[in-house]
Amino acid sequence: MSSLRRRLVLGGALTAMVAVGLAAVAVGVTDRVLTVRAVDQGLAADMKPQRFRAVARLMFQGFDRDEHRSHDERRPPDERRSTDERRPPDDRWSEGPPVLAWSQAQPSTLLESPAFSAAEIAQIQAAFNPDRAQDLQVGSRQLRILYHVVTDMPVPGGRWRRDGHQPPVDILPVVVALPHEMDAVYADLRQRHWLLASTVLAASALAACGAWLLARSLVRPLSSLAERIAHAEPGVAMGAISVPDAPRELQPVVTRLNDLLTRVANAVQRERRVNADIAHELRTPLAGIRSQLEFAQSDSDEELRRASGVALGIAVEMQAVMENLLSLVRLDAGQVQVQAQEVHPYALVQSCWHSLEQAARARSLECDLALPEDWVCTSDATAMRVVLNNLLANAVAYAPVASVVRVQRDAQRITVSNASELDPALADQACEAFWRADKARSDTGLHCGLGLAIAQRMAALIGSGLTVQVVDGQFCASFEVADLVSAES
């Protein structure tokens, strides 16, 4: 699963890049449209004078050729037109933009421009599209051509009237084509587009950086919060969470979370205090019961001695449960101190088994102690004793009658296994407080399922581990003995 930061970076960068790209495309298209429109407007502006000029020239071609020149020659020399006026039309009309014009009525009538070959002129004529500029590839040149159809030729005065001639309007309508060279325009446009693309790339890179910075800034408080929560150790009360620079939107979450943590911590504290108080308050009444029963053991009444003996056994077991409960509360509250010292596991197990020997004998249990006698480790002897005592007491309580409790070493691990069957699915729950494999069992004395829970917590306290497995269908507790000195170093 991708992280929130990656998603934000990718999303932000992509959005920024798409936005910048779209903006660039819009700018490019607009630039092109405006550039072409400017060309078109220039063509349209030029078309006004050029169309009359071109049509007039077409007409003059006929007039000069057929009539005008003879009339002029017939004039007295002083009335004749100046040299400039009499200059051949091709010379005079060749100035200005290259204009093509042809008569639609008389296909042979054509005003040519020296800028175009005959084939190009034919191509331009073939592409005729009235009153609309269009691009046309003519030879190697890219042209923008505006066509205009002149259907009427206003003649305000002029030589025809002066000379009493009628203009040759029979050539109308005349098509005027005004071309514009677009190669330079498009080259300029391409250059601008490249510049725009480079800008887009740079902007995208900047956008990606910006998105990353923004994402980091946005995600930092969340990351900080997640890190604090992720580093919380199970079973250890979490302190108040502080998220520096938490945004306003996150502050209620942090506040509520801290409220919740405070409530949980208070509840846990309250539960521990209640448990501790209950256990503590039970000490004195239990002492009263025990002393009453123990003193009754020396009574002369045999029946009273027997009954008080049974009751005393129950009181002693109740005391063990209470002590276990108190130990569990203290372990959970971190009130137990650890002291590293040299420990001989063999002797420790032997000592623990010795204290359970009477109960083991009652159930015909044997202990197969296969630990190396010279094995020495560095740990807390008291804590190890609690763990081993609980494991062995558990084995003595739950192993089938006349079975063998095996204590073996596997590397740094002490395994205590017995023949009692356990569903493998329940192995993980075995170390939970107040859990018992078989709640209906009553022939093994008073048990409340705290022994393994205490053993596991105590093992964790000394940096060791305790796991319960089912090996070949049999219950097997593994106590991983960690070297306290090694762990500290």
Place this chain on the structure above:
Amino acid sequence: MRLLVVEDYGPLRDSLQRGLSRAGYAVDATGDGEEGLWYAEREDYDLLILDIMLPGIDGLEILRRVRAKGHNVPVLILSARDQVDDQVAGLDGGADDYLTKPFAVPELMARVRALLRRRSGQANPVIEVGSVVVDTNARAVRCGTETVALTPREYALLEYLARHLGAVISRQELWDHLYDFAAEASSNTLDQWVARARRKLRALGAESIIETVHGHGYRMVAP
């Protein structure tokens, strides 16, 4: 031996009083701190058994005041508080021993005996006076291989005299250490106990080890 039990939990207090009395100790018991202090300051006890959490004045305060008045009576604290800090506070406060509730009665009795031995300067639990052996652990008196059949009161008398071997013990002192606060003083009663103990010892062939010091009291001497 006279003991004071200050314990506010009635059933435990009654049980201790009854059990210790049955074992031959003279026991005064109270559940109130102020009353306990009053007893401790007024009477000459051989041992105080104090609970810590008491109504009125707590056990540690009783201990502090008793020690402040110069009493060297051994003190055994009997408390539900089992933390090391609590035990350190109790022992540093002047207690001689600390036992956490719930406790095994044999352990309590052993500690009581140990503290009483320490008070009399007798480290050895077995006191030999001629052919008579006072076994303070077994709370029995033997003469040779025979055990003298003594009542707890007779045993207490012999143990007290044996602990103060050679010293003249006045009738009042014997009374104070063998009888509890509620017992009515009577010199005749004490004389009767002494006479019975002498008779039982003599029956087993023991030497006369209890002397009467006229006008003062009694003294146990080695033959």
